[in-house]
Amino acid sequence: MASPLAHAYLDWAATTPVLPEAVEAMLPFLGERFGNPSGSHAVSREARKALDEARDTVAACLGARPSEIVFTGGGTEADNLAIIGAHAVRPGPTVCSAVEHHAVLHACDALGDSRLGPVDADGVVDLDRLAALLDPSVSVVSVMLANNEVGTIEPLAEVAALVRQRAPHAVVHTDAVQAFPWLDVAALAAPADLVAVSAHKFGGPKGVGALVVRQGVTVRPIIHGGGQEGDRRSGTHNVAGIVAMAAAMRATVDRRQATVDRVRALRDRLADGLLAAVPGCVETVDRATKIAGNCHVSFEGVESEALLVLLDAAGVYGSAGSACASGAVDPSHVLAAMGLSRDRALGALRLSLGPATTDADVDLALAAIPPAVERVRAG
Amino acid sequence: MKVLAAMSGGVDSSVAAALLVEEGHDVTGVTLRLWDNPTDAGCCSVTEIDDARRVTNVLGIDHLVWTFVDEFDGRVVEPYAAAHAQGLTPNPCIECNRHLKFGRLLRRATQLGFDAVATGHHARVVTDGHHRLLRGADARKDQSYVLYVLGQEELARCRFPVGTMTKTAVRAKAAALGLPTAEKPDSQDVCFVTTSGGRRALLASRIPLHPGRVVDRTGAEVGRVEAVELVTPGQRRGLGTGGGDRRYALAVDTAARTVLVGSAADLEVDSVALDQLCWVHEPVEGEVEAQTSAHAVPVEATFDGARVRFRGRHRRVAPGQSVVLYRGEEVLGGGIVGA
Numbered sequence: 001m002a003s004p005l006a007h008a009y010l011d012w013a014a015t016t017p018v019l020p021e022a023v024e025a026m027l028p029f030l031g032e033r034f035g036n037p038s039g040s041h042a043v044s045r046e047a048r049k050a051l052d053e054a055r056d057t058v059a060a061c062l063g064a065r066p067s068e069i070v071f072t073g074g075g076t077e078a079d080n081l082a083i084i085g086a087h088a089v090r091p092g093p094t095v096c097s098a099v100e101h102h103a104v105l106h107a108c109d110a111l112g113d114s115r116l117g118p119v120d121a122d123g124v125v126d127l128d129r130l131a132a133l134l135d136p137s138v139s140v141v142s143v144m145l146a147n148n149e150v151g152t153i154e155p156l157a158e159v160a161a162l163v164r165q166r167a168p169h170a171v172v173h174t175d176a177v178q179a180f181p182w183l184d185v186a187a188l189a190a191p192a193d194l195v196a197v198s199a200h201k202f203g204g205p206k207g208v209g210a211l212v213v214r215q216g217v218t219v220r221p222i223i224h225g226g227g228q229e230g231d232r233r234s235g236t237h238n239v240a241g242i243v244a245m246a247a248a249m250r251a252t253v254d255r256r257q258a259t260v261d262r263v264r265a266l267r268d269r270l271a272d273g274l275l276a277a278v279p280g281c282v283e284t285v286d287r288a289t290k291i292a293g294n295c296h297v298s299f300e301g302v303e304s305e306a307l308l309v310l311l312d313a314a315g316v317y318g319s320a321g322s323a324c325a326s327g328a329v330d331p332s333h334v335l336a337a338m339g340l341s342r343d344r345a346l347g348a349l350r351l352s353l354g355p356a357t358t359d360a361d362v363d364l365a366l367a368a369i370p371p372a373v374e375r376v377r378a379g
Numbered sequence: 380m381k382v383l384a385a386m387s388g389g390v391d392s393s394v395a396a397a398l399l400v401e402e403g404h405d406v407t408g409v410t411l412r413l414w415d416n417p418t419d420a421g422c423c424s425v426t427e428i429d430d431a432r433r434v435t436n437v438l439g440i441d442h443l444v445w446t447f448v449d450e451f452d453g454r455v456v457e458p459y460a461a462a463h464a465q466g467l468t469p470n471p472c473i474e475c476n477r478h479l480k481f482g483r484l485l486r487r488a489t490q491l492g493f494d495a496v497a498t499g500h501h502a503r504v505v506t507d508g509h510h511r512l513l514r515g516a517d518a519r520k521d522q523s524y525v526l527y528v529l530g531q532e533e534l535a536r537c538r539f540p541v542g543t544m545t546k547t548a549v550r551a552k553a554a555a556l557g558l559p560t561a562e563k564p565d566s567q568d569v570c571f572v573t574t575s576g577g578r579r580a581l582l583a584s585r586i587p588l589h590p591g592r593v594v595d596r597t598g599a600e601v602g603r604v605e606a607v608e609l610v611t612p613g614q615r616r617g618l619g620t621g622g623g624d625r626r627y628a629l630a631v632d633t634a635a636r637t638v639l640v641g642s643a644a645d646l647e648v649d650s651v652a653l654d655q656l657c658w659v660h661e662p663v664e665g666e667v668e669a670q671t672s673a674h675a676v677p678v679e680a681t682f683d684g685a686r687v688r689f690r691g692r693h694r695r696v697a698p699g700q701s702v703v704l705y706r707g708e709e710v711l712g713g714g715i716v717g718a
Contacts, residue, residue: 329444
């Protein structure tokens with residue numbers, strides 16, 4: 001069970017270590033500043049002040065006003081609140097891309113009348129075919145900013161323009177969970193009415209996220225209670241988590257350009273190294289269309305379910321499809337929507353890099369993966 | 380030895396893994412997802428996978444989950460349905476052992492550098508010159524019948540650690556180790572036939588079911604059935620033949636959509652022909668004991684390379700079922716009853 005001494009964590013798209021800034025920011029709220037921000041005395045005011053400051057920071061980082069921020073219990077809840085909450089005030093069909101995260105796909109499914117927008121071989125939503133799904137009855141259109149499996153960046157501005165024109169009653173939601181560490185979400189998500197983020201994807205703790213709800217857009221709450229968050233999300237605030245998320249957001253945005261430049265070079269070295277060293281290795285999508293931290297390849301004649309066992313033993317921690325609740329690997333709906341053959345989808349490997357990824361991580365991956373692929377093929 | 384322990388989430392495979400750990404082997408647990416179980420309980424459900432993982436937590440070993448849904452569907456479920464369409468009654472557990480547990484899983488284990496695969500089957504392997512497959516020590520729990528498809532190559536890389544134990548001892552061991560699966564009830568027979576819908580619902584979702592005529596040996600219609608594909612030779616109930624003499628299904632002709640019925644005496648045969656023979660070591664002829672289902676009492680018989688001749692009369696064995704040949708405790712091999 002012991003981890004190998006040298007290891008390379010290349011699963012940053014799954015989750016990230018909490019940044020020291022975030023840990024430091026949250027600790028007082030696990031101790032002396034334990035107050036419930038909804039109260040009226042001094043202890044509460046301490047917490048309230050921290051919550052207000054965190055809201056200002058998060059709003060600034062997301063290009064929103066403080067009153068437009070709804071803190072949630074994570075990205076999935078933010079997506080659910082966006083879709084189910086918006087749909088509740090304007091019933092009608094929902095439309096989303098076929099490569100959305102399950103938090104969006106299954107929320108749309110749960111509402112019944114949902115339409116799936118096809119994507120091209122790079123995972124980019126097909127605007128013409130999306131247009132064909134839009135009409136004035138449509139209530140919510142959800143297209144992610146960046147894909148969690150292959151890293152593809154979606155043309156959100158074009159999507160939003162299309163929606164305004166063809167489905168004028170619809171709200172536009174974007175799942176920016178994977179985009180936030182890499183893209184200027186404040187600018188790129190500006191055309192969207194609703195924007196979801198999750199703290200643990202950018203150095204914050206798990207179980208906290210936010211939804212931007214632009215002024216003038218109404219969402220009906222999906223969690224009822226004390227009326228916190230402007231009656232949009234009840235429940236006592238996770239003050240420590242929210243404060244930590246704000247600190248992680250600030251740190252991420254301040255360093256984002258430098259991180260992107262550095263990690264892109266590492267990613268390119270990793271992807272180019274694999275393409276050169278492993279026969280039958282194919283890069284899944286055009287690197288020009290994706291975020292800097294994502295390396296997604298497939299190996300001909302290899303089942304990644306087996307490959308991952310060898311990589312795990314070698315201390316290289318990556319992933320295959322999207323992990324399901326049991327820890328099993330499910331065939332990827334994203335790769336299927338992109339038209340990848342089943343064999344290639346079963347041989348897919350996602351290596352996702354992050355701000356703390358080093359040259360040594362890439363070296364270890366490049367040393368471990370080619371022989372592991374060879375061994376699986378030989379077996 | 381590096382051992383991959385197949386762990387279903389049940390008590391037998393939990394204890395199998397525990398015994399290997401106690402013996403000092405380098406053990407990794409794996410749970411196979413063979414079937415997209417839509418419910419929260421039963422084989423391949425998240426609950427079962429959780430149970431297996433909790434056992435590995437107690438044992439301090441790694442746990443993997445592998446998805447073999449496609450192979451299971453293609454190698455076990457589809458053939459099971461297709462066989463019913465031809466009036467056959469297959470044993471899917473045997474095909475699962477042949478193709479999944481001791482096929483796909485064993486191949487992948489070897490690929491990844493494991494020396495052996497262990498399961499919780501009640502059976503024993505003894506090696507003296509070659510590998511012999513023996514009945515489990517607990518006669519009531521013996522599962523050697525569903526393992527006759529294993530040959531020397533497979534047996535060399537299989538371990539059945541609970542095969543020498545009684546079920547009572549297995550449960551006692553699980554309790555002594557504090558394994559969370561100690562009290563779990565024994566598993567059902569066919570894992571993918573859900574209790575809610577049953578065999579009928581599964582087959583109806585895969586093959587067309589046809590109403591049919593029930594005829595006697597003179598060709599006279601004596602009843603009707605809703606679906607000939609659901610009738611198994613030997614069956615007495617549900618043939619729509621009303622009162623009077625007891626009649627049993629003798630044969631099912633799905634193409635003609637008829638079920639032939641007869642008396643209890645008509646049901647008895649003196650021999651049965653086997654196809655798709657498998658031998659644990661080498662082909663055997665002569666005096667054997669033949670076992671015609673997982674928990675049937677073995678009967679004395681002779682085998683001539685193609686037909687099993689029973690000593691005395693024997694109740695008809697449905698086409699598609701396996702007949703396993705033993706000598707004493709030892710599995711020699713077996714085959715499938717032809718149409």
